[in-house]
Each structure stands twice: as C-alpha cells, then as structure tokens.
Amino acid sequence: MxxxxxxxxxxxxxxxxxxxxxxxxxxxxxxxxxxxxxxxxxxxxxxMDPQRRPTPSHGSNNTVRAAIMAVVMVVFAGYIFLWTMVPTNPYRQTWLPELRLKTASTYFGTNQGANYLVFPFPVLFIAVFGSVYLHLGKKSSDNHTKGAKGENRLGIWKRPVIMKGLGIVSRVELAFFLMFIALLVWSFATYLRISFANITPKSAAKSGEKVWEAKLESAALRLGLVGNIALSFLFFPVTRGSSVLPLFGLTSEGSVKYHIWLGHMVMALFTAHGLSYIIYWAVTHEISEMLKWETTGVSNVAGELSLVAGVILWATTFRRIRRKMFELFFYTHHLYILFVFFFVLHVGISYTTIMLPGFFLFMIDRYLRFLQSRRGVRLMSARVLPCQTLELNFSKTKGLSYTPTSIMFINIPSISKMQWHPFTITSSSGLESDKLSVIIKGEGSWSNKLYHLLSSASSLDRLDVSIEGPYGPSSTDFLRHDLLVMVSGGSGITPFISIIRELIHTSDTMNRKIPEILLISSFKNSNDLTILDLVLPIFGAPSKLSNLGLQIEAYVTREKQPTTHEKKTIRTIWFKPNPSDAPITPILGQNNWLWLGAIISSSFIIYLILIGVVTRYYIYPIDHNTNKIYSSVSRSLLHILFICIGIVIAATGAFLWNKNENGRESMQIQNMEGATPMASPNSLYYNAERELESLPQESLSQCINVHYGERPDLKRFLFERKESSVGVLVCGPKKMRHEVANICSSGLAANLHFESISFSW
Known part of the structure; x- marks a missing residue:
C-alpha cells in the first residue's frame, strides 16, 4: 500500500x-x-510467499512447455514406431511406395522427398521444438528445483545396477538398452525371415549359386541395414550443445557411455557386414568385386575405405588403450570424418538420409564449437597447490550462466594445439557473476605439463587459452533432498565444489530451505588436503557458513598421522590483461536456445533450397536423358557440399550477430579490470603466498574433520541417515563408485537416491 x-x-x-x-x-x-x-x-x-508462487507469465510458460513436451513425445513415439516397421512388408510394399508417389517431385526426385519426410523431419522437429522448450524453461521459476513427488514412484527404476561391460546404470537405462538391443534383433530377424522366404533351390540355381551362398549374401546385406540403425543414434550423445539431450534430462558428458555402447554395436555390425561380403565373394569366385566403384548404386571400394577407417578408430577406443595412450585415441578418433564421408559415397545420399539427422545436429554443434574456440579468453589468475593441482580463474560476462557440475573444454596451444580436455567448472554463476573457475589435477601428460609450466614460472605474465562450452544439465534438482551426501576420491571432489558454491549462493539469496551437506573425501596424501581450500572462491564467499549445514569428512589413506613438514601455502598468480583476449561469453547470447533452433531450421532449409534448385535444373534433365544417368557419387558430393554451406551460413550469421552484442559487455568488463589493482599489469604475483586466514576460510576449517590411515565406512555414513530424502552423489575411482552404488541399490534404505558423476569414461 x-x-x-x-x-x-x-x-x-x-x-x-x-x-x-x-x-x-x-x-x-x-x-x-x-x-x-x-x-x-x-x-x-x-x-513474501514461502513457496514463491509463480507469476502469471511463469504459469503460462509452464503450460506452453507442457504442450510442447506432449507434442514432442508423440512425434518421438511415432519415430520409434517407424523404426520397428521399417523391416516389415507393410512398410516396404505399401507405406513407402505410396509415400514416394505422393512426394515425388522434380526438385528432390522420386525417393528423396519421402526420405526427408520419414527420417530427418521428425528428429529436426524435436530439436527445434526442444529449443523452444528449453528457452521457456530458463524463464521458469522452478527450473532448478523439482518436487519430490513422483520420485518415490520412480525410485525403484532409478536405483543403480552394476553390469559387467556397462558399468553403473540405472534400471531405466538398462531397460532402454535392452529395448534397443531388442529393436536390432527384431529388425535383423524380420529382414532375414522375409528375404530367406524368397531364396529357394530353384531361385539360387538361376543365379548360379548354392542356397547357403544366397543366404549368406542376404545376411551380409541385412547386417549393414541393422548397423545403420545403430549409426543413426551414434552422434546424438556427443552433440554437446544439443537441444535433444536436455529435453530428455540428459547431458552430453553423462551420455558418452551411450556413444561408447552404440559405437561398439556399429562397428561390430559393419565389420560383420564387410567380412560376410568378402567371404561370399571368395566362395563364389568374385573377389574382383572388392575393386568395383560403380557410377550408380553401391560403391564397394568406398565401403571398404569407410570400414578400414572405422576399424582403426574402433581399435583405439577400448579402455586399456584409451587410458594408457590417450593421444593415440584422440587423434585416431578424427577418422570418423573419413568413415562418414566414404559411408555416404558407399550407400548414396538416398539411404544416408536415415542417419543424416543425428550427424546433421552434430555438424552444427561442431561448427559452433569451432567458432567459439577461435578467440582467446581472458585468464585472470591461477592458484597453484602443492598437490599437483591448479585452479584457473577466467573472466566471464554476467550474462553467461550455467548449472552445477557443468564442464568446459580447454585448449592451451603452448602445450598442444590439437588437444582439448574437459574439466569440471567449480564456480557458481550466481555467486561469482564475473568469474569462472576450473580445477585441474595433474594426472596425465597434458595436465602435468600445465602444472609444471605454472608452478615453475617466474616471469609468466599471460597464457593463451581457448575454450569450448560450458556444457551441463539444463536444470538441477538438489534442493528436493533433505541431505546431500557427496562421496569423492581425489580429484573427484571438483563437481561437488560447484554444487557447494551454488548452494551457498542459494542460501544467501533465496528464501527457501536448502539441504544439509555431508562431503566425504578420500585423498592419498596430506598434501592433497589443500584441495579443500578451493571449496570457497577467492572472493564472494560469506563470512559464516553456519546457514549452509556443511560437514566435511576428509580421509588421508596413505598416512597414519599428520606430517610434521612445514605447511605449504597456495600461490596465486595474476596474469596481465591482453586486448586480444575476451571474457567468456555465451556463444549464442542470452537467447541461445532460440538461436540454436533458428540455426537448425534455417540451415536445413538453405540446404533443401540449394539441392532442390540444382536437382530441378541440372540433375533432373541429365537423369531423364536416355543416354546418361547422373553419377550417384557426384550427387552425394553435392549434398555434402550444400549441407555444409547451409550450416556455415546459418551458424556464422547467428554467431556474428551475438558476437556484436557480447562485444559491448566484454569491453565494459575489460575496462573495469584494467582499473582494478589486483589485475594491474604490475602485479604479476598478487598476494602470492596467501595464508588462508580469512573469515570464510576459518569457518570452513571448523567444518572439516580429518582422519588418517583409514578409509571411510560408507555403509555407516549412509545407513545411519534418517532424513526422508538423501541424495547420494559419487565421483571418483571405479571401485568407489561401485561400492556406493551397491549400498544404494541394496534396498536396505529407501531414502537413498543415487547419482554417479563419472568423467573417466
């Protein structure tokens, strides 16, 4: 009033x-x-309403989002149903011919129009509408908190299961994995049943073959068809900026395991497909078929080149090779470009449209990542710990927001121009509005080189860094729990630091109860305890943490008692600002999801227009000339070219538009930093030997209990908690993750809700 x-x-x-x-x-x-x-x-x-009632606009957003999700789920269900029908006679003999008849045109040809409508359109529709859904979700008041209702009903399906070869999976993931395997088996069995029915001794004799030889050729072909089903889903999990993954509550980092599973399936099926054909050609004395590259139809040589590239790539993806020879794995993985390129030339563009949508979305994401990585970012400072650990602090614009457990890919040209490594973001975009931090543990050759570079530098005034990201979940639901138990081993503590900082911000700004936090961390040596000093940021932490309810139980497993060595301090290095470097900004601005939807739709429309014009006025007249047929290889190359042109035009336009918008804010930040004493070019080592005696650090030290020479009794910690909802998060070695998963899946405590955070795939 x-x-x-x-x-x-x-x-x-x-x-x-x-x-x-x-x-x-x-x-x-x-x-x-x-x-x-x-x-x-x-x-x-x-x-002030304790429940923070949503405004009418929020209610309207939620209504629209519910409607979009309903439509998307209907389209998705239809898309999955389509895959189950593709091998059947009704689809091949009735549905597809009728659809081709109705969509035949001189712009896309007799078959291509139907192929666009059946396979790419549903996926692109989901991607575009998913972008709108996620954009509206950013404005929703309950975007980052989900109610506990319904969780109990689905709790049994979210319990972890440890499967040999698959690792820790939830029952939901296991169910979908088995259903996908069932789809592959169903498709292969249906293909064989229909094709074998037409193979008789009489029909085989006409072609000069034995029955088993004809069946072998048929099975070889069908193995390739089934392999293409797995290939169609292969690129979705590694599309980092995808609108499809967060639409279904997934993240790109958490979905890497799906990419691994699908990759093994694809290569196993395609390898069996290729070997079966080689055996067939050998027994029928037609081994010369391996050297044929037909002008129209299937090209055998292109298929063999694709398979060779795929097998080399596949051989380096197995865990032992990947972990011990990461660089070999990293570089050979780029053979996917040759694999896909020769695959398109092998089967032709008409059949490629089946796997096109997933790869199309991946190409858009990959090009946007390329654009983002071209500009160096502003590295403000680095905190060097005595335990082979670094904290890098970057400048960012206030418009860049991200959720806890998000990751960012980093490239440092002075170490390797090609290698990009993912690291967990430990800062909170709310608590630290103008700064972004990552922690890097020296556990590999790349990270050890970086640590040596910074720890031994006496005159290093700047470091060139490029980034891609951040990438993370579109929302989090930590606030629905009464207690969060975080179990970490070594550098596995890093995602939990981001959660703690976010909850500090939430407790300080939002009028709602937050869960208590129990952090159980295991370290090998006492030097590693200094990582706990990074739980709080350099600036922005509250002087008292009593409102947070934080308790840290730290275990040093290889030392029986505290060491008597002189305490080693954390050294902070401040870097000089450089005009060529810029704060980290959202690549597509504040409305990034809307821009992504616009890029997806406009790039595909540009591609359709270009290929339609060329087909109508160039390819179509040639194909209808009785003396000449346009080469399928040339047709495929034109499609590849126009797809790339469409993506480059749409994505570059959106990027440049938002770059101008972000540039003004970046300039303001750079001007402010130039006037800040701590960022002055003359202060290379500002507070270099900082003793952690500030009020926030004193409050933090009171929350820490250190145990020497023992490992945590995880069963006791988890089973003794009587809160109604306990969120259990674990990040660390495989053995630790499996131990926590077994405890939560035992069914002895119904209040435990498990979530594994693993970056060691």
Whole structure:
C-alpha cells in the first residue's frame, strides 16, 4: 500500500534500496520503511510467499512447455514406431511406395522427398521444438528445483545396477538398452525371415549359386541395414550443445557411455557386414568385386575405405588403450570424418538420409564449437597447490550462466594445439557473476605439463587459452533432498565444489530451505588436503557458513598421522590483461536456445533450397536423358557440399550477430579490470603466498574433520541417515563408485537416491 500526497511532486525525495528482503520472515506482512519528509508519508508493505508462487507469465510458460513436451513425445513415439516397421512388408510394399508417389517431385526426385519426410523431419522437429522448450524453461521459476513427488514412484527404476561391460546404470537405462538391443534383433530377424522366404533351390540355381551362398549374401546385406540403425543414434550423445539431450534430462558428458555402447554395436555390425561380403565373394569366385566403384548404386571400394577407417578408430577406443595412450585415441578418433564421408559415397545420399539427422545436429554443434574456440579468453589468475593441482580463474560476462557440475573444454596451444580436455567448472554463476573457475589435477601428460609450466614460472605474465562450452544439465534438482551426501576420491571432489558454491549462493539469496551437506573425501596424501581450500572462491564467499549445514569428512589413506613438514601455502598468480583476449561469453547470447533452433531450421532449409534448385535444373534433365544417368557419387558430393554451406551460413550469421552484442559487455568488463589493482599489469604475483586466514576460510576449517590411515565406512555414513530424502552423489575411482552404488541399490534404505558423476569414461 502506497499513500503519496500531491506535495510529493514539489518536495525532495529519497530512494531506498532493499539489499536483501529475504532476511525478513516470509509469512508475515511488514512495514519495511516509514519516513516523514515535509508532508510526505510512504508505507511499503511487502508480502513474501514461502513457496514463491509463480507469476502469471511463469504459469503460462509452464503450460506452453507442457504442450510442447506432449507434442514432442508423440512425434518421438511415432519415430520409434517407424523404426520397428521399417523391416516389415507393410512398410516396404505399401507405406513407402505410396509415400514416394505422393512426394515425388522434380526438385528432390522420386525417393528423396519421402526420405526427408520419414527420417530427418521428425528428429529436426524435436530439436527445434526442444529449443523452444528449453528457452521457456530458463524463464521458469522452478527450473532448478523439482518436487519430490513422483520420485518415490520412480525410485525403484532409478536405483543403480552394476553390469559387467556397462558399468553403473540405472534400471531405466538398462531397460532402454535392452529395448534397443531388442529393436536390432527384431529388425535383423524380420529382414532375414522375409528375404530367406524368397531364396529357394530353384531361385539360387538361376543365379548360379548354392542356397547357403544366397543366404549368406542376404545376411551380409541385412547386417549393414541393422548397423545403420545403430549409426543413426551414434552422434546424438556427443552433440554437446544439443537441444535433444536436455529435453530428455540428459547431458552430453553423462551420455558418452551411450556413444561408447552404440559405437561398439556399429562397428561390430559393419565389420560383420564387410567380412560376410568378402567371404561370399571368395566362395563364389568374385573377389574382383572388392575393386568395383560403380557410377550408380553401391560403391564397394568406398565401403571398404569407410570400414578400414572405422576399424582403426574402433581399435583405439577400448579402455586399456584409451587410458594408457590417450593421444593415440584422440587423434585416431578424427577418422570418423573419413568413415562418414566414404559411408555416404558407399550407400548414396538416398539411404544416408536415415542417419543424416543425428550427424546433421552434430555438424552444427561442431561448427559452433569451432567458432567459439577461435578467440582467446581472458585468464585472470591461477592458484597453484602443492598437490599437483591448479585452479584457473577466467573472466566471464554476467550474462553467461550455467548449472552445477557443468564442464568446459580447454585448449592451451603452448602445450598442444590439437588437444582439448574437459574439466569440471567449480564456480557458481550466481555467486561469482564475473568469474569462472576450473580445477585441474595433474594426472596425465597434458595436465602435468600445465602444472609444471605454472608452478615453475617466474616471469609468466599471460597464457593463451581457448575454450569450448560450458556444457551441463539444463536444470538441477538438489534442493528436493533433505541431505546431500557427496562421496569423492581425489580429484573427484571438483563437481561437488560447484554444487557447494551454488548452494551457498542459494542460501544467501533465496528464501527457501536448502539441504544439509555431508562431503566425504578420500585423498592419498596430506598434501592433497589443500584441495579443500578451493571449496570457497577467492572472493564472494560469506563470512559464516553456519546457514549452509556443511560437514566435511576428509580421509588421508596413505598416512597414519599428520606430517610434521612445514605447511605449504597456495600461490596465486595474476596474469596481465591482453586486448586480444575476451571474457567468456555465451556463444549464442542470452537467447541461445532460440538461436540454436533458428540455426537448425534455417540451415536445413538453405540446404533443401540449394539441392532442390540444382536437382530441378541440372540433375533432373541429365537423369531423364536416355543416354546418361547422373553419377550417384557426384550427387552425394553435392549434398555434402550444400549441407555444409547451409550450416556455415546459418551458424556464422547467428554467431556474428551475438558476437556484436557480447562485444559491448566484454569491453565494459575489460575496462573495469584494467582499473582494478589486483589485475594491474604490475602485479604479476598478487598476494602470492596467501595464508588462508580469512573469515570464510576459518569457518570452513571448523567444518572439516580429518582422519588418517583409514578409509571411510560408507555403509555407516549412509545407513545411519534418517532424513526422508538423501541424495547420494559419487565421483571418483571405479571401485568407489561401485561400492556406493551397491549400498544404494541394496534396498536396505529407501531414502537413498543415487547419482554417479563419472568423467573417466
């Protein structure tokens, strides 16, 4: 209620700023300010709803999102149903011919129009509408908190299961994995049943073959068809900026395991496909078929080149090779370009449209990542720990927001121009609005070189760094729990630091209860305990952590008692600003999801227009000339070219538009940093030997209990908790993850909700 007399307009006024109205009790009305100035009286009544009721716009957003999700799920169900029908006679003999008849045109040809409608369109429809759904979700008041209702009903399906060869999976993941295997088996069995029915001794004799030889050729072909089903889904999990994954509650990092599973399936089926044909040609004395590259139809040589590239790539993906020779794995994995390129030339563009949508979305994401990585970012400082660990602090714009457990890919040209490595972001975009931090543990050759570079440098004033990301979940649901138990081993603590910092921000700004936190960390040596000093940021941490309910149980497993060596401090290195470097900005701006949807739709439309014009006025006249047929290889190359042109035009336009918008904010940040003493070019080592004696660090030290010469009793920690909902997160070595998963899946405690965070795939 506000009462303002007419004299208000003729008197001096005062402006009052509410710094933190959430400190008031939220269920009552208060007179926040009352003052008298001449004949001016102002009474301001504030009502704070403890449940933070959504505004009408939020309610409208949620309604629209529900409608979009309903439509998307219908389309997705139809897409899956389509895959089950593709091998059957009704689809091949009735549905597809009729669809081709209705979509035949001189712009796309007899078959291509139907192929676009059946396979790419549903996926691109889901991707575009998913972008709108996620954009509306960013404005929703409950985007980062989900209710616990329904969790209990689905709890049994989310319990972890340890499967040999698959690792830790939930029952939901296991169910979908088995259903996908069932789809492959169903497709292969249906293909064989229909094709073998037409192979008889009489039909085989006409072609000069034995029955088993004819069946071998048929089985070889069908293995390739089934392999293409797995290939169609292969690139979805590694499309980092995808709108499809977060639409179904997935992240690119958490979905890498699906990519691994699908990759093994693809290569196993395609290898069996190739070997079966080689055996068939050998027994029928037609081995010369391996050297044929037909002008129209299937090209055998292109298929063999694709298979060779795929097998070399596949051989380096097995865990032992990948972990011990990462660089070999990293570089050979780029053979996917040759694998896909020769695959297109092998089967032709008409059949390629089956796997096109997943790869099309991957290409858009890959090009956007390329654009983002071209510009160096502003590295503000580095904290060097005595335990082979670094914290890198980057400048960022306030418009860049991300959720806890997000990751960012980093490239440092002075170490390797080609290698990109993912690291967990430990900062909170709310608590540290102008800074982004990552922690890097020296556990490989690349990270050890970086640590040596910074720890031994005496005159290093800047470091060139490029980034891709951040990437992370579109929302988190940590607030639905009464308690969060975080179990980490070594550098596995890094994603939990981001969660703790986010909860610090939430407790300080939002008027709602947050869960208590129990962090159980295991370290090999006492030097590693210094990682705990990074739980709080350099700036922005509250002086008291009592409201957070944080308890840290740290275990040093290889030392029986505290070492008596002199305490080693954390050294902070401040880098000089460089005009060529810029703060990290969202590549597509604040409305990144809408821009992504626009890029997906416009790039595909550009591709359709270009290929339609060329087909109508160039390819079509040649194909209808009785003396000449346009080469399928040339046709495929034109499609590849126009797909790339469409992506480059749409993505570059969106990137440049948002680059100009981000440039103004970046310039303001750079000007402010230039005037800040701590970022002054003259202060190379600012507070270099900083003793952690600030009030926040003192509060943090009171929350830490250190245990030497033992390992944590995880069963005791988990089973003794009686809260109604306990979120259990684990990140660390495989043995630790499996131990926690077994405890949570035992069924002895119904209040435990498990989630594994693994970056060691």
């Amino acid at each position: 506000i009462i303002i007399p007419k004299t208000f307009f003729h008197t001096s006024t005062s402006i009052f700023h509410i710094s933190n109205p959430n400190k008031f009790h939220s269920s009552q009305k208060y007179i926040f300010e009352e003052f008298k100035e001449e004949k001016l009286y102002i009474y301001i009544y504030i009502y």
